Amino acid sequence: MTAKYSFTATCPKGLENVLAEELRALGAAVEREQPAAVRFSSDLAMAYRTCLWSRLANRVLLNLGHERVEDAEGLYRAVVEIPWEEHISPTGVLWVQFSGTNREIRNSQFGAQKAKDAIVDRLRKVTGARPDVDKRDPDLSVMLRLHRDKLEIGIDLCGDSLHRRGYRTHIGAAPLKENLAAALLVRAGWPEIAEQGGALLDPMCGSGTFLVEGALMAADIAPGLMRDSFGFERWLNHQNDLWLPLREEALQRRVEGLQKPLPEIRGYDADAKVLFAAESNIARAGLDKHVRVSCRPVGAFKVPSHRPVKPGLVITNPPYGERLGEQEELRETYAELGRQLKQEFGGWKAAIFTGNPELCHSTGLRSHKQYKLFNGSIPSQLLLFEIHQQRDSEGGSSGERTKPRLSDEAQMVANRLQKNLRNTGKWANKNGVSCYRLYDADLPEFSAAIDVYRSVEDQTYAHIQEYRAPATIPEDKARARLSELVRATRHVLDLPGRNVSIKERRRHSHKDSGSQYQKRGDAAQAFWVDEYGAQLEINLWDYLDTGLFLDHRPVRQYLKQLSAGKKLLNLFCYTATATVQAALGGCTESTSVDLSKTYQAWAQRNFRQNNMDPYRHQLIEADCMQWLQAAQQNRRGHYDVIFLDPPTFSNSAKMRGVLDIQRDHGELIRQCMALLSPGGTLLFxxxxxxxxxxxxxxxxxAVENLSSTLLDKDFQRNPKIHNVWEIKAH
Known part of the structure; x- marks a missing residue:
């Protein structure tokens, strides 16, 4: 009579019922489903078959026992009673994995150590020898799980996780595990579609996991056939006479499966580099004659035309972005995918797996079924769609690109932006202003500022700075509102996502703290803008500020007039845009001081771009307060014009003290006035x-407040944006 054993097959969370169906199809007697696992009973041959043929399991464990365990001594007793001498040679290599805790066993490493001690002590007592312990290539892997004082003890029959088939040596940026990809294909109905000859296409295939797993299913190839070995092959109770026929059967089925015509299986990606990884993986799986990949953007995704293709399944795992800026840029990718599916794939089925289901709304498609799953630890969803034939009246010509419809809230914001464009935008165009504020929390529930930048290459960009929401507004609501604001901005200005920069939860202020020196994210492209003849470098992505304070536009123009034929000192100069304007206005000499290496380098690029003489226009990296003190002590030369634009507060590590502008402005002004030439002007x-x-x-x-005078139309709705004072000697 064939012996029956108890086994546990583990799987990604959310796939328990799919795995149970697969195990039944393989011939196992399923006992129950549990979180991320399915228990079943079978003979040893069935367990081998599961290791070889399961497309969904992570591991197959032979259950050796389960005991109630309350403390470390109870754990030791439960483990030491098992006859380990029947499972591993005393000269072999052992590895023990332990998960879970209880009130007494509070650390999984401690649990693993205690269990290891019990196994080693048992073997030493019975055989007089003990095994080595090493996680690399062990002869026996023991897995223990403690949950609510119940300890489950098992042997891992797989060795390495079953999702590692052996074909994927090259991976993309965010690859799906092979068994998760297989499960998604099953959920999407691919086995039935393949049986009927339908095609499988992935428009963003990355390293090709969907394609390979889909081809393995269509060709009836066992996913474990490419593995070098399984853990059970070094288990003392392994029965090779059961294993070898199963492997021979799988090899024969592979030959037969590849001899029959397979459905069209194709993948596309806009990144040629990642396609190299896909091609390598496909070839390693022995499927290079059956699976093809091509470099093509989503906007050009169409049904292959080289031969008749039967409608089938489009499945993809598009990127979903971690930051809001990335997500907004991806909306156009999702929208393009939706357009292509509707225009080119009528009668097909589609499946999108994403960690951000909200992005799928941009496709314009309505899913008829959704499955909640996990991609590793990331909550995700698989959304299934039926693509219907599109009527001409619905979408126009295939080349026509229509903007996605805005929600009611986003449309409300869009209406305000369009109104502002008619007023502020018209003013900016008339006055040659290429960078201006379009919106500044005009609608209280959409609390952000939006600045428009037009580059010298005539590219338009939007810089969106979110103000901190009141504590009474839930975080998810504030984030949703910002998302609607971004959509409205892109809609009104007709901008691709890459031309929109979003700064979340930061009030826009000039140099309010040291954080503006720090990069905010990955390096992005900078560009140049023209301000009244000066070319200035803008970076909307990498730092809190952009390189140009737009509200100071009239301040810079006033300095330009003041400095003609004169000598200028610019303190806390930032990127020295004021100095550039002064130089273009005829300033004969200038000194620009700032503590930041980043801003000094930025200012240097501005100087070079505007052909400023470095001998006449000097940049100094220094603490402005210390520089002022030293200038007085050394009786340095006087200046005709001084521009003093300090931060509100600064406690930079490079500074000797802390700057508080309300407290310290009097001393700063007196020090500057001491450096002024007779008849000179300080602009503070x-x-x-x-x-x-x-x-x-x-x-x-003699002090005159010019704050309201030096304020352009785009900032007049916010008159407290800055203070400007002209100060002269009596």
């Missing part, structure tokens, strides 16, 4: 909304 600016000029300063010098 800051962005502290509650700022009050020191009365003593107003009595010592």
């Amino acid at each position: 600016s800051n962005n502290l909304r509650s700022f009050k000029m020191d009365e003593a300063i107003q009595s010592e010098y």
Whole structure:
């Protein structure tokens, strides 16, 4: 009589019922489903078959026992009673894995150590020798799971996880595990579609996992056939006479499967480099004559035309982005996918697996079925679609690109942006202003600022800076509103996602803290804009600020007039855009001081772009407060014009002290006035909304508030955006 054993097959969370169906089809007697696992009973041959043929399991464990365990001693007793001498040679290599805790066993490493001690002690007592312990290539892997004081003890029959088939040596940026890809294909109905001769296409195939797994199914190839070995082959109770016929059967089925005509299986990707990985994986799986990949963007995705293709399944795992900016850029990718599916794939089925199901709304398709799953630890969804034949009246010609419909909230924002464009945008065009503020929390529930930048290459960009939402607004609601604002901006300005920069949860202010020196993300392209003849470098992505304070546009123009034929000192100069304007206006000499290496380098690029003489226009990397003190002590030369634009507050590690502009502005102004030439002018600016000029300063010098005068139309809705004071000696 054939002996029956108890086994547990593990799988990704959410696939328990699919795995149970697969095990039944293989011939196993399924006992029950449990989180990320299915228990079944069978003979040893059935367990071998499962290791070889399961497309969905991670591991197959031979269950040796389950005991109630409350503490470390109970754990030791439960493990030491098992006859380990029947499973591993005392000269073999052992590895023990332990998961779970309880009130007494609070650390999985401690649990693994205690279980290992029990196994080694048992073998030493029975055989007089003990095995080595090493996780690399062990002869026996023991797996223990403790849950609610119940300990399950098993032997891993697989060795390496079953998802590692052996064909994927090259992977893309965010690859799916092979067994998860296989499960998604099963959920999408691919086995039935393949049986009927339908095609399998992936428009964003990456390293080709869907394609290979789909081909293995269509050709009846066992997924474990490419593995070098299984864990059970070094198990003392292994029965090779059961294993070898199963392997021979699988080899024969592979030959027969590849001899029959397979359905069309093709993948596409816009990244030629990742297609090299796909081609390598396909060839290693022995499927290079049956699976093809091509370099093609999503917008050109069509039914292959080289031969008649029967409608089948389009399946893909598109990127979904971690940051909102990435997600907004991907909306166009999803929208393109939806357009191509509707225009080219009527009568097909489609499946999209994503960690951001909300992005799928951009496809314009409505899913008829959804499955909640996990991609590793990421909650994800598989959405299934039926693609219907599109009527001409619905979509126009195949080459026509229509904007996706906005939600009611996004349309409300779009209406306001269009109104602002008619006013502020018209003013900007008339006055030659290429960078301006389009929106500044005009609608209170959409609390952000939107700036428009037009480059010298005539590319339009949007810079969206979210203001911090009130504590009463839930985080998810605030994020949803920002997303609607971004959609409306792209819609009104007709911008691709790559031309939109989004800064979340940051109030826009000029140099409010040291954080503006730090990169905000991966390097992105900078570009040049023209401001009244000056070419200035803009970077919307890498830092908190962009390189140009738009509200200071009229301040820079006033400095340009003041500095003609004069000598300028620019303190806290940032990227020195004010100095550039002054130089173009006829400033004879300038000194620009800032503590940041980043801004000094940026200023240098601005100087070079505008052909400024480095001998007449000097950049100094220094703490401005220390530089001022040293200038007074050394009695350095005087300046005709000084521009003082400090941050509201700074405690940079490079500074000796802390700058608080309300507290310290009096001393800063006096130090600057000491460096002014007779008849000279100090222009003092800051962005502290509650700022009050020191009365003593107003009595010592001639002080005039120019804040409202030096404010252009695009910032007049926010008159407290900056303070500007002109200060002269009496």
